[in-house]
Amino acid sequence: MSDAPLKVSTEGLDRRRFLSWTSSFGLGGTLFPGVLWAESRTLPEITSETVAHAAEVAGLTFTDEEREMMLQGLESNLQSYEALRSIDIPNEVPPALHFDPAPPARRPERGTGVVRRSRRPTVLKPGTVEEVAFWPVTDLAELIRTRQVSSEELTRMYLDRLERHGPTLEAVITLTPERALEQARTADREIARGEIRGPLHGIPWGAKDLLAVDGYPTTWGAGPFRDEIRAGDATVVRRLDEAGAVLVAKLTLGALAMGDYWFGGRTRNPWNLEQGSSGSSAGSAAATVAGLVGFSIGTETLGSIVSPSTRTGATGLRPTFGRVSRAGAMALSWSMDKLGPICRSVEDCALVFAAIHGADGRDPTARSVPFDWDPGRPLSDLRIGYLASAFEDGDADDRAVLDAVRAMGVEPIPMELPDAYPLGALRVILNAEASAAFDALTRTDRDEELVRQTRGSWPNSFRTARFIPAVEYIQANRVRTMVMGALDAAFDGLDAVLTPSYADDVLLMTNLTGHPVTVLPHGFTDEGSPKSFSFLGRLYGDDASLRLAKAYQDSTDFHRRVPPRFAV
Secondary structure (H helix, E strand, C coil), X not given: CCCCCECCCCCCCCHHHHHHHHHHCCCCCCECCCCCCCXXXXXXXXXXXXXXXXHHHHCCCCCHHHHHHHHHHHHHHHHHHHHHHCCCCCCCCCCCCCCCCCCHXXXXXXXXXXXXXXXXXXXXXCCCHHHHCCCCHHHHHHHHHCCCCCHHHHHHHHHHHHHHHHHHHCCEEEECHHHHHHHHHHHHHHHHCCCCCCCCCCCEEEEECCECCCCCECCCCCHHHCCCECCCCCHHHHHHHHCCCEEEEEECCCCCCCCCEECCEECEECCEEEEECCCCCHHHXXXXXXXXXXXXXXXXXXXXCHHHHHHHCCEEEECCCCXXXXXXXXXXXXXXXXXXXXXXXXXXXXXXXXHHEECCCCCCCXXXXXXXXXXXXXXXXXXXXXXXXXXXXXXXXXXXXXXXHHHCCCCCEEECCCCCCCHHHHHHHHHHHHHHHCHHHHHCCHHHHCCCCCCCCHHHHHHHXXXXXXXXXXXXXXXXXXXXXXXXXXXXXXXXXXXXXXXXXXXXXXXXXXXXXXXXXXXXXXXXCEEEEEEEECCCCHHHHHHHHHHHHCXXXXXXXXXXXXXX
């Protein structure tokens, strides 16, 4: 037999598979004897015209000769895509590349830190347990510690309020009464023996329903997953269990962590039921402000703690990226997702954060960095900045925060965010990662089951993201590295920065760089809706932003106001 390659007719055969196999051996469409063919099937053929149209989508131009030369490689790429798509990749599997917000020269310390609570005045039980529904965790903890109220009493009270008011707010997906009452009774037995685990012991809380809780549905707010039960608990759930907290409900989120529309309706703003509570931590913020839970856990990728906290008047902490493990939480963007507390006061946020932060060996981006909380320390050891341009045309409530901080003996230093970068263009990072996280949803057409089908909602974003070139995704991340360096230089030794929550590009930039922020109410509109202000921290400087925010919040009463519709 001749050693010359055998020419084989490809008529009726799988052209993609043929070209992939032959090009991998450098055969240029020929086969040696003995090569076995797989079952043939009919697939669309990539032509020079196809490449020309695709190049337009990517903003590129190629000559006729260049397009012809690309065809075989593009066919091979398609075969690779099909091979990858044959693998079932669970949502919790992260990419091999991990985002790290810390510049090389600013590696954080390791450890746990020391937490000291503020001194509390004597706390006395009111006439009925429900009258404490809006109390902060710090006061609820004193009631439980002094055994004026049992955890079981508190738990039954919040479960009752969840049943009564949850449907009005459309804020509850799943109640967890059996689990909650068992935890509460355990807490009461331990407290009776003097075994107090900490300030969260016996405190009822609610989880954004993208956190896995063993034995209960974890719906992600989306119809395609409404019956999903995921084995095991998310790390945050497990750590709050260890702190003695009592999980009473899984709360709503906008479908797949966007907005406030979920498969059962739209979560409402407790201050205005005609308005949504914003998202995506919609139920966490609404339930906390309406006095349905002692505190809650939310998540943020691009505003999902800041936005609903602003809308409802909650106090929230978006921690530094990587300070709280996301293991057991729905992945949307592996380089941007962050978990944090939504509460009724800044110190509540600090105490919850103290219980949930740190590496766990499950989330490869999670770090154990010391968290030192001592609200009694003077502010004089902090170097504070303010985003000067944001106050030039800011409203009176924004300027009042600046004046209040000055009255505390701190003179903020004017600063500006770097503005040399097209931040809006970097949103392709989120869109590409989110599309990958829900790849199968798009390819199986189950994205049609999501309640929102608008130009700006996830189904359309997922489809559009399929046309983001891999090269552009990588280039966007390289620009992101430059933004991270520029913002680090802009902080220039500052511990915290004062800014209106939606000033300039502050929300997008700091979510891309991983900086922490504490958001709290600082006023109300003429229509009676809350407004918010943000205290940015340097990377891993969550304690400084919290301490400054607490000092300001202690001088106001905005966080103590109660939505009339849900008052006791």
